[in-house]
Amino acid sequence: MVPLLDLKAQYEQLRQPINEALLRVAASQACILGPEVEQLERDLAEYLNVRHAIGVSSGTDALLIAFMALGIGAGDEVIVPTFSFFATAGCVSRLGALPVFVDVDPKSFNISPQAVRDAITSRTKAIVPVHLFGQAAEMNALMEIQNETGIPIVEDAAQAIGTQTSDGARVGTIGVIGCFSFYPTKNLGAMGDGGLVTTNDDLLAEKMMRLRNHGMEPRYYHSLVGGNFRLDAIQAAVLRVKLPHLPSWHQARRRNADAYNNLFAQHGLSTDVSGTFDSDNSVLIPTVVTDRSVADYHIFNQYTIQTRSRDALRTHLHKKGIGTEIYYPVPFHRQECFAALKTSQAHFPVADSLSSTVLSLPIYPELALHQIEEVVATVAEFERTPRPAF
Ligand SMILES: Cc1ncc(COP(=O)(O)O)c(C=O)c1O
Incomplete structure (x- = not known):
């Protein structure tokens, strides 16, 4: 018997600190966002070496917030690899934009930079490399495209927290926005759903913080139409135990x-x-x-x-x-x-x-x-x- 994944084996190793973390949240009753999430965000910003790390409800919602923050909507095109998990393309469609599919490289399974170039039109509003299975996409070639065209790169790093490019940078911190998932099967998995958006851009960070909480700032004043994309404190507390x-x-x-x-x-x-x-x-x-x-x-x-x-x-x-x-x-x-x-x-x-x-x-x-x-x-x-x- 060899299971595809054995989450119980990992839990057994960390049973005591995880249980303590869960009880800490239970005792505090600060269940959504709050100090656990803020500390996790600081820890992840440091680990990834990025200015802003913002905890969200899932990797899917991370992609959705990223596209919303870039103002992507009807009539816009977003280039995605045709070989990935559904959320990469689904989030584009959910905003009324058109996912433009391109082929991947036969060795890395990652988006082909040449295919990206061939797919660019005047309507292209973002390019989404996916670091599939945990391997870095060709970020140097893709960043050349971003620098030449001004089209922002949103990295789908859902499967790749900690992955480094050939220059040693952590993926998800190179393009304009990085998106991560803490789905339990990921290398850093929560005990439920969770995700993260990252950016070095202060304005985008502020916008994504607002978008994850109904576009609200201050309370009950809504300058943007956002949603409930908040991370639970329980997930953050578990992730803080696992990150080291x-x-x-x-x-x-x-x-x-x-x-x-x-x-x-x-x-x-x-x-x-x-x-x-x-x-x-x-x-x-x-x-x-x-x-x-x-x-x-x-x-x-x-x-x-x-x-x-x-x-x-x-x-x-x-x-x-x-x-x-x-x-x-x-x-x-x-x-x-x-x-x-x-x-x-x-x-x-x-x-x-x-x-x-x-x-x-x-x-x-x-x-x-x-x-x-x-x-x-x-x-x-x-x-x-x-x-x-x-
Ligand atoms: C490449 C990719 N993008 C996006 C997601 C969505 O993440 P989540 O399941 O946390 O919503 C996943 C996770 O399954 C993924 O593998």
Whole structure:
């Protein structure tokens, strides 16, 4: 039995300080925003090295607030990768703007800067790189685009808290606004929903602070139409306990990724990381696409392999008690809710290929080496079984 994620294992390690934090909030009855959230915001601003870190209700709401703060609405276009979690595009549509889908890079799975350039029009109001699975998008090339065109970059760093670019900066602090999620499966997960927006721009920070609380300042005076996007004190208190452990959890995830890479190679299953299949390699392991050795370039929120017999492999692993997930089986341009955009026939070959080949394996920090060995041995067992030609 190897579950995809074991949140109880992490809780067991931190049971006492987490319980104390929960009781502290219960005793204070300061349940929403307040001192716990303010302290978390200071701690996260310091960790990320950014001027403003503003706690919000979820990663989805972080994206929504970011777009609202930039005044995005009807008639505007926002460029997003077609291969990501739904919220990246959904928040654009919810504001009446048009998500413009572009393809991703076959090695990093992140937005292709050239595809972004090709998609820019006079209506483009934002570009949204997603640091998918915890790996930094190509921020240097993307920042060149922002600097040349003036189009703001909103980083979807939901899966990438602590990820560093090749220059060592933390993602989410490089573009105009960064958006993070504390959904429990993230490297820094709350005990419920939570999120964060970050910026170095004082005016945007002030606007986002107001937007998260109905655009209200002072009380019952509303200069903007905002919403209830506030972070709970319970979530903040739990996150404050977990934040100091984040670097060691990143390290453990990286160690697990290295173990997978070595074991796949030992089993002769993965011969290269070129991002394309050839006759020799039946499993493509994740590629860390950086020319510099920056430890946190990829924080492995997910360890995602590619295989052409993905669905059958997944069924085999499931039968053997090994948890996996497909992030993501349908790219945005083929989602039913976007049918009116008439993008289902668009040519996004990388995203289309990834959606039928990706499979995420267990990678959580508490995973034991023998469990990783079990996963790889089970993949190897499947790959050795003769199947009809692909
Ligand atoms: C890339 C990406 N963007 C946005 C979100 C939305 O975050 P949340 O689930 O906290 O609303 C997620 C989280 O699932 C995500 O993975």
